[in-house]
Amino acid sequence: MDVFIAIVQILDSTIRLSVPLLLACLAGLFSERSGIFDIGLEGKMLVGAFAGAAAASVFHSAFIGLGMAILISVAFAMVHGFASITHRGNQIVSGVAINFIAAGSTIILGQAWFQQGGRTPALQPGERFDAIVWPGAEAVRDVPIIGPIYAELISGHSLLVYLAFLMVPFTWWVLFRTRFGLRLRAVGENPAAVDTAGISVAWLRYRALICTGILTGVAGAYLSMVQNGGFVKDMTAGKGYIALAALIFAKWKPVNAMFACLLFGFLDAAAIRLQGSPLPIIGKVPVQFMQALPYILTVILLAGFIGKAIPPRAGGVPYVKER
Amino acid sequence: MAQAAIELIGINKSFGAVRANRDINLEIARGTIHGIVGENGAGKSTLMSILYGFYQADSGEIHVGGKPASIKTPNDAIALGIGMVHQHFMLVDNFSVLENIILGAESDALLKSSIAKARSELDRLEREYGLEVDPDAIIEELPVGLQQRVEILKALYRGAEILILDEPTGVLTPAEADHLFRILKQLKEQGKTVVLITHKLREIMAITDNVSVMRQGTMVATRETSKTTVGELAELMVGRRVLLRVEKGEAEAGAVKLAVKNLTVKDSRGVTMVDDISFDLRAGEIVGIAGVAGNGQSELLEAISGIRHAVSGSVMLDGKPIDLTGAADPGELRDRGLAHVPEDRHHVGLVLAFEENENSILGYHDDPRYLKGPFLNVDAIMADAKDKIEKYDIRPGNPRLKTANFSGGNQQKIVLAREMEQDPGVLIVGQPTRGVDVGAIEFIHKRLIAMRDQGKAVLVVSVELDEIRSLSDRILVMFAGRIVGERGPEATEGELGLLMAGVERQEAAL
Numbered sequence: 001m002d003v004f005i006a007i008v009q010i011l012d013s014t015i016r017l018s019v020p021l022l023l024a025c026l027a028g029l030f031s032e033r034s035g036i037f038d039i040g041l042e043g044k045m046l047v048g049a050f051a052g053a054a055a056a057s058v059f060h061s062a063f064i065g066l067g068m069a070i071l072i073s074v075a076f077a078m079v080h081g082f083a084s085i086t087h088r089g090n091q092i093v094s095g096v097a098i099n100f101i102a103a104g105s106t107i108i109l110g111q112a113w114f115q116q117g118g119r120t121p122a123l124q125p126g127e128r129f130d131a132i133v134w135p136g137a138e139a140v141r142d143v144p145i146i147g148p149i150y151a152e153l154i155s156g157h158s159l160l161v162y163l164a165f166l167m168v169p170f171t172w173w174v175l176f177r178t179r180f181g182l183r184l185r186a187v188g189e190n191p192a193a194v195d196t197a198g199i200s201v202a203w204l205r206y207r208a209l210i211c212t213g214i215l216t217g218v219a220g221a222y223l224s225m226v227q228n229g230g231f232v233k234d235m236t237a238g239k240g241y242i243a244l245a246a247l248i249f250a251k252w253k254p255v256n257a258m259f260a261c262l263l264f265g266f267l268d269a270a271a272i273r274l275q276g277s278p279l280p281i282i283g284k285v286p287v288q289f290m291q292a293l294p295y296i297l298t299v300i301l302l303a304g305f306i307g308k309a310i311p312p313r314a315g316g317v318p319y320v321k322e323r
Numbered sequence: 324m325a326q327a328a329i330e331l332i333g334i335n336k337s338f339g340a341v342r343a344n345r346d347i348n349l350e351i352a353r354g355t356i357h358g359i360v361g362e363n364g365a366g367k368s369t370l371m372s373i374l375y376g377f378y379q380a381d382s383g384e385i386h387v388g389g390k391p392a393s394i395k396t397p398n399d400a401i402a403l404g405i406g407m408v409h410q411h412f413m414l415v416d417n418f419s420v421l422e423n424i425i426l427g428a429e430s431d432a433l434l435k436s437s438i439a440k441a442r443s444e445l446d447r448l449e450r451e452y453g454l455e456v457d458p459d460a461i462i463e464e465l466p467v468g469l470q471q472r473v474e475i476l477k478a479l480y481r482g483a484e485i486l487i488l489d490e491p492t493g494v495l496t497p498a499e500a501d502h503l504f505r506i507l508k509q510l511k512e513q514g515k516t517v518v519l520i521t522h523k524l525r526e527i528m529a530i531t532d533n534v535s536v537m538r539q540g541t542m543v544a545t546r547e548t549s550k551t552t553v554g555e556l557a558e559l560m561v562g563r564r565v566l567l568r569v570e571k572g573e574a575e576a577g578a579v580k581l582a583v584k585n586l587t588v589k590d591s592r593g594v595t596m597v598d599d600i601s602f603d604l605r606a607g608e609i610v611g612i613a614g615v616a617g618n619g620q621s622e623l624l625e626a627i628s629g630i631r632h633a634v635s636g637s638v639m640l641d642g643k644p645i646d647l648t649g650a651a652d653p654g655e656l657r658d659r660g661l662a663h664v665p666e667d668r669h670h671v672g673l674v675l676a677f678e679e680n681e682n683s684i685l686g687y688h689d690d691p692r693y694l695k696g697p698f699l700n701v702d703a704i705m706a707d708a709k710d711k712i713e714k715y716d717i718r719p720g721n722p723r724l725k726t727a728n729f730s731g732g733n734q735q736k737i738v739l740a741r742e743m744e745q746d747p748g749v750l751i752v753g754q755p756t757r758g759v760d761v762g763a764i765e766f767i768h769k770r771l772i773a774m775r776d777q778g779k780a781v782l783v784v785s786v787e788l789d790e791i792r793s794l795s796d797r798i799l800v801m802f803a804g805r806i807v808g809e810r811g812p813e814a815t816e817g818e819l820g821l822l823m824a825g826v827e828r829q830e831a832a833l
Binding site: 176177178179180181182183185186189190192193194195196197198199313321 | 375376377378396397398400401407409411413414415416417418422423425426427428429431432433434435437
């Protein structure tokens with residue numbers, strides 16, 4: 001039974017750890033499906049995390065915090081759009097620039113406003129998104145098997161966790177069942193086809209980036225307002241890049257993206273759980289190795305274990321009307 | 324003349340310093356097929372793009388159905404019943420036919436109703452015009468002819484009354500082209516107006532009612548097709564008399580330069596594309612290889628020029644074998660006097676992002692003529708490029724211009740100039756005049772014959788039967804990877820056509 005409890009706990013933290021990856025991955029999916037590479041997911045998450053924690057702390061409201069996170073993140077997405085859609089700049093350069101601006105500006109503004117070494121003040125209850133306990137969760141906790149699964153895995157997460165997982169079917173529905181989704185996928189494959197059909201390529205791509213901005217904003221808010229009780233500098237710690245890897249791994253498909261992010265989340269959870277405890281046969285594994293495992297796995301998977309991942313064909317190429 | 328479907332009055336359009344359209348007037352009668360011919364860069368596509376709202380004219384008026392129209396975006400054009408089939412299809416390759424049809428013409432924010440509507444509408448169009456296509460097929464899995472049909476359906480689905488087709492047969496096989504023409508005639512019978520842009524005069528003569536000729540951005544003439552001739556149109560297009568069939572004397576075939584023996588080549592999927600082919604190419608003759616595209620000609624060319632692996636057989640150049648592993652050193656073959664003008668100049672023959680002068684020596688850049696110590700001799704290269712530009716009439720005559728900015732015909736001339744001016748003993752040419760203008764075709768043919776007369780061995784592969792017949796001293800016909808017949812230059816088109824279709828299948832008497 002101890003093993004069972006341990007597994008449930010690992011799965012529980014898998015869910016918690018995969019949420020920011022999942023949100024960022026879906027954010028990247030909107031942008032890349034429209035033909036805009038977005039290496040700036042990391043930066044947008046970071047500014048979202050900062051804006052969310054700062055606003056929640058100042059206005060004493062988690063929802064104002066979430067709103068600010070989304071607003072600022074979308075604003076950064078629009079900067080990316082302005083550079084890479086309107087001015088047809090290099091999308092990678094623009095994304096990297098956004099990451100640098102995010103890393104620097106959050107620390108400077110954090111220090112200037114709160115004088116806590118770049119942190120935001122610790123969030124009080126009501127300023128964070130608290131866990132939602134589902135009806136009957138406590139009552140069934142002692143029921144074998146089902147009890148812990150219901151109480152630990154399904155119940156007891158914050159609003160944003162449920163939101164993140166609901167975004168998976170929603171994103172699928174938007175992409176494959178709506179006019180906007182059809183056009184979005186088309187513009188990432190052949191923008192000229194969209195242009196000659198009388199649809200504005202630029203406006204369509206801006207709208208895709210707005211979706212990206214909203215989702216990275218939520219991802220950032222989750223980091224600073226759910227997982228942590230405030231903003232800490234560089235708290236995204238490469239999650240934006242892992243999300244990009246998951247996106248390729250998932251071949252730009254929403255449901256696959258969820259499984260890819262859960263896998264990365266699981267590796268993360270297992271690494272934390274197994275720190276310091278000896279494994280059968282292998283013996284004690286260095287902490288550093290466990291922490292590096294998700295990244296090693298990424299390299300191996302991307303190096304060819306996933307088959308051919310064909311990116312959207314117009315990805316990374318600014319659209320210019322041909323003569 | 325019946326009522327005008329479209330009237331263009333005084334259209335002007337410039338791109339920077341280039342005046343693509345000057346003061347164009349054009350009237351297209353309702354319910355007719357109207358051809359627009361002109362050389363590459365004459366401004367045909369620009370004019371049609373203005374009509375479709377893809378570009379804005381700098382000045383001028385457009386009347387559609389007798390009323391002045393303002394066409395600022397493709398949406399305006401579609402609303403006025405103008406549809407366009409672009410030269411490079413505007414399809415999303417990994418979408419289904421249905422998804423491509425409804426893109427931009429969805430009836431609702433959700434797709435369900437649009438798809439249902441499109442399905443029934445496609446069914447109707449299919450019955451009315453004989454335009455069959457599987458609505459759930461994925462575009463990239465369809466042959467080119469069907470992809471084009473999807474483009475036509477796309478326009479009809481949007482209620483097009485006027486259909487513009489830009490160089491529609493460039494990518495089609497002869498059979499597909501014939502089918503397209505039947506469809507266009509049917510559209511005309513249903514009262515639609517068709518505008519056909521092309522530089523192939525035979526097509527104009529075959530199906531249009533009226534034809535307008537453009538030259539260097541101006542509209543030089545409009546004729547009733549039945550009252551004009553190919554010769555007159557060619558002359559109007561080029562601005563001078565053009566020889567449609569180049570005069571040439573008897574071939575004086577000499578020693579065997581290239582001997583192909585039992586050559587077999589498979590493609591990447593393992594399908595046999597060249598099946599046990601043998602032939603000789605002698606000095607002082609042009610051998611033409613005819614055949615419908617996809618019957619192994621491309622693979623044969625690539626194997627001979629050392630860039631594709633051959634499974635078995637041998638190729639001897641001047642009595643010495645060529646490396647057939649697919650890893651032959653192209654430089655070595657060049658040194659041995661084998662020059663190759665590839666079929667696909669964009670991917671194999673040129674680096675489009677390079678300047679013209681760089682492409683004009685590409686592959687020969689190690690030649691001491693172009694070097695100054697370890698460095699390129701820029702002055703010599705420029706002088707050489709200018710010389711070739713003059714000799715081959717490459718336009719615009721600016722060796723510093725990026726190669727991508729030259730028209731297709733001029734790009735072809737750059738490749739030909741580079742390979743021919745090296746004075747090779749054997750010249751292998753794939754599709755010498757694909758996408759090339761009438762005037763330039765005459766020039767290229769003359770050069771090829773001049774090379775032959777200097778005693779060079781020339782192998783020409785072309786899907787244009789006219790070209791094969793007018794150039795070749797001997798014609799080999801390929802079908803399904805085999806040479807199914809050899810004929811002299813006097814062979815009739817019908818005879819060759821039957822061979823190409825595999826009807827009169829017989830072993831090559833070689």
